[in-house]
Amino acid sequence: MTHDGKPVRLGVDIGGTFTDVAMEIGEELFSTKLLTNYSAPEQAILDGVLRVAKNAGIELGAIDIVIHGTTLATNALIERRGAKTAFLTSKGFRDVIEMRTENRFEQYDLNIVLPAPLIARDARFIAAGRIGASGRELEALDEAAVMTFAKHVAAEGYESVAIGFMHSYVNPAHEIRARDIVAENAPGVSISISSEVSPQMREFERFNTVCSNAFVKPLMESYLNRLVDSLHGIGATCPVFMIHSGGGLISVETAAAFPVRLLESGPAGGAIYAADVAARHGLRKILSYDMGGTTAKICLIEDFSPKTARTFEVARNYRFKKGSGMPISIPVIEMVEIGAGGGSLAHVDGMRQIRVGPESAGSEPGPACYGRGGNRPAVTDADLVLGKLDPDNFAGGDIALSAESSEHALLAEVGNRLAMDARHAAVGVIEMVDENMTAAARVHAVENGKELGEFTMIAYGGAAPLHANRLCEKLGIDALLVPPGAGVGSAIGFLRAPFGYEAVRGAYLRLSQFDKGWVSDVLEGLEREAVAVARAGARDAELLIERKAFMRYVGQGWEIPVGLPGTALDAMGLRSAFETEYRRLFGQPLETLDVEVMNWSVKAESVSAPRQPVERVAAKHEAPSVGKRQIFDAREAGFLDAQIVERADMRTGSMVNGPAAIVEAETTTIVTAGYAATLQADGCLLVQRKETAQ
Numbered sequence: 001m002t003h004d005g006k007p008v009r010l011g012v013d014i015g016g017t018f019t020d021v022a023m024e025i026g027e028e029l030f031s032t033k034l035l036t037n038y039s040a041p042e043q044a045i046l047d048g049v050l051r052v053a054k055n056a057g058i059e060l061g062a063i064d065i066v067i068h069g070t071t072l073a074t075n076a077l078i079e080r081r082g083a084k085t086a087f088l089t090s091k092g093f094r095d096v097i098e099m100r101t102e103n104r105f106e107q108y109d110l111n112i113v114l115p116a117p118l119i120a121r122d123a124r125f126i127a128a129g130r131i132g133a134s135g136r137e138l139e140a141l142d143e144a145a146v147m148t149f150a151k152h153v154a155a156e157g158y159e160s161v162a163i164g165f166m167h168s169y170v171n172p173a174h175e176i177r178a179r180d181i182v183a184e185n186a187p188g189v190s191i192s193i194s195s196e197v198s199p200q201m202r203e204f205e206r207f208n209t210v211c212s213n214a215f216v217k218p219l220m221e222s223y224l225n226r227l228v229d230s231l232h233g234i235g236a237t238c239p240v241f242m243i244h245s246g247g248g249l250i251s252v253e254t255a256a257a258f259p260v261r262l263l264e265s266g267p268a269g270g271a272i273y274a275a276d277v278a279a280r281h282g283l284r285k286i287l288s289y290d291m292g293g294t295t296a297k298i299c300l301i302e303d304f305s306p307k308t309a310r311t312f313e314v315a316r317n318y319r320f321k322k323g324s325g326m327p328i329s330i331p332v333i334e335m336v337e338i339g340a341g342g343g344s345l346a347h348v349d350g351m352r353q354i355r356v357g358p359e360s361a362g363s364e365p366g367p368a369c370y371g372r373g374g375n376r377p378a379v380t381d382a383d384l385v386l387g388k389l390d391p392d393n394f395a396g397g398d399i400a401l402s403a404e405s406s407e408h409a410l411l412a413e414v415g416n417r418l419a420m421d422a423r424h425a426a427v428g429v430i431e432m433v434d435e436n437m438t439a440a441a442r443v444h445a446v447e448n449g450k451e452l453g454e455f456t457m458i459a460y461g462g463a464a465p466l467h468a469n470r471l472c473e474k475l476g477i478d479a480l481l482v483p484p485g486a487g488v489g490s491a492i493g494f495l496r497a498p499f500g501y502e503a504v505r506g507a508y509l510r511l512s513q514f515d516k517g518w519v520s521d522v523l524e525g526l527e528r529e530a531v532a533v534a535r536a537g538a539r540d541a542e543l544l545i546e547r548k549a550f551m552r553y554v555g556q557g558w559e560i561p562v563g564l565p566g567t568a569l570d571a572m573g574l575r576s577a578f579e580t581e582y583r584r585l586f587g588q589p590l591e592t593l594d595v596e597v598m599n600w601s602v603k604a605e606s607v608s609a610p611r612q613p614v615e616r617v618a619a620k621h622e623a624p625s626v627g628k629r630q631i632f633d634a635r636e637a638g639f640l641d642a643q644i645v646e647r648a649d650m651r652t653g654s655m656v657n658g659p660a661a662i663v664e665a666e667t668t669t670i671v672t673a674g675y676a677a678t679l680q681a682d683g684c685l686l687v688q689r690k691e692t693a694q
Helices: 041-056 072-078 143-156 173-185 203-233 252-257 265-281 379-385 403-418 422-447 464-475 486-496 516-534 571-586
Strands: 006-014 018-025 028-035 065-070 085-090 124-127 137-139 160-164 190-193 240-243 249-251 285-291 296-302 312-314 326-328 336-338 344-348 354-360 456-460 479-482 500-510 543-553 560-563 595-606 627-633 638-646 654-657 660-663 668-671 675-679 685-689
Touching: 006 041, 006 265, 006 486, 018 041, 018 486, 028 041, 028 486, 041 065, 041 203, 065 265, 065 486, 072 203, 072 312, 085 143, 085 203, 124 143, 143 173, 160 173, 160 203, 173 190, 190 203, 203 240, 203 252, 203 326, 240 252, 240 265, 249 252, 265 285, 265 296, 265 456, 265 486, 285 422, 285 464, 296 422, 336 422, 344 379, 344 403, 344 422, 354 422, 379 403, 379 422, 403 422, 422 464, 422 627, 456 464, 456 486, 464 479, 464 486, 464 668, 464 685, 500 516, 516 543, 516 595, 543 571, 560 571, 571 595, 638 654, 654 660, 668 675, 668 685
Parallel strands: 006 065, 065 240, 085 124, 085 160, 160 190, 285 456, 456 479, 638 660
Antiparallel strands: 006 018, 018 028, 240 249, 285 296, 296 336, 312 326, 344 354, 479 685, 500 595, 543 560, 543 595, 627 638, 654 675, 660 668, 675 685
């Protein structure tokens, strides 16, 4: 199915506030933003698809593929709004998910409150039986106990079951047998086993991951089935694929079976989008900045590839501190995420300090200026009062904003408590949220040993271009790129994502006891799994295979990822690869110690078409202005006369001197007084510090 011989591809991203839809027909882009419908999330998708198809002048049957990412699974975990779930584990390990790792994420807080486990104790059950760390059965599975558990599950109306036994990542036999017993005695119950969801060592992370998968699985299965049926019902009969947390595409069937893989799907699309822009512009050091309605996400991208990890946390409930959330052990694009979006609510705390987020107004009721019943001030309200937004042209004119409502809300929650007028209250709110995001970026850079002054920022998401230039000032970054369609950046990123999957397995090996045949069996099994999932979408495409071992010196607590060569492996080659990476990270290897491999991974990914490079364009002429308005500039500490420029009126080489607002349907780019913007040949806005701009 094509339109005028050009492929038609559709990306859809459901966020906490907005649902973004982007349609590409060849090189032409059509996009829209709609408020997310919490009660029926698929409805906003249908409305958006109909809208962009109408704007593009095509029939829905011409769509070739729909690629979808969503925060629904993440929100279900955060709000504890999932299925009634039971957990079956090995005898003696019932309380692992409650005991956690005994790590104190706030060292000096005497009243520290640990997050409640996802599955309450009265829904956690045990069965005797043990697999050893070597994979050998030490004690037979107590099948009678499993059968009793299954009958209890059926009688008590549980919707989903998670099964996690000790050392099942080495030998899954007990988990598979338990699944068969539960399926036979509790028909219709959804079942997840840890040896399929997350076959890695460290039982707390693995148990929590399988519990999370089971908790959201019925919800996501129902939603995905409704979505596919609804799309088919309006005439879009094309295949639907999902983007997973690692940045690749998987089938709806795989996503429904392993919805925990979708937890960071939306942010992953944004990072893929930024990496694609970076590659076209030849930029090897990128700080990607995504700010939507609910959260802000920051990711380091070097050599055109986002930084990745094997674990991450969701639902951090203690000032966003690492260790205060639920750990999920799946491959993921690594980023820092904070509750700082356009809908993040502002208040004054007991010490008379302005605080912003993490609570968000979302889309229901939304910020006060939306006029949908919200009466508390959000970041969007402060942006409106400071002149950064046009109340008559927000979201392409679909949402009329009330500056009066914003001022009332800012006065009620902030201004009256601190003896400020609405404008000063708005300044405080914006500077606080900008500093929160800046601090998160600094910490993320320090943790990775990076100097952000060497990086270029790429900003996308509905709210990011409003704040990105100010963040650049705070971080000492000289250049900022705002790509075309930035307001729906994650949805466009879905269209750039490859078909791919990363299979991970815990399989312990000391290099002093290297077994070439055993290593080959492990890697070949992982490759078969990864290729099978990738082939669901990339049937005939060339696949790139990437292999990694997660290694450490014996006695160390954590391992580092080491890329493996495609040639035959031996102990000496593995150690050499490990020591090269260890030296890069820490300066000096420990040559007398033995090395051990804890986990292995193989990623299969479709090979993308070569990206067309973009030559940087210098400013050639002034962009036409459509008017002026007063916009607050933090560095100048006052309101300045800023020119208003329609992005659609700009041509390659058009230049806009700050202060200015460059407006488009889904977002607005604020150019501060110390910067100037130039439109590049690919439609990107290059915003540079005036003294460094060429």
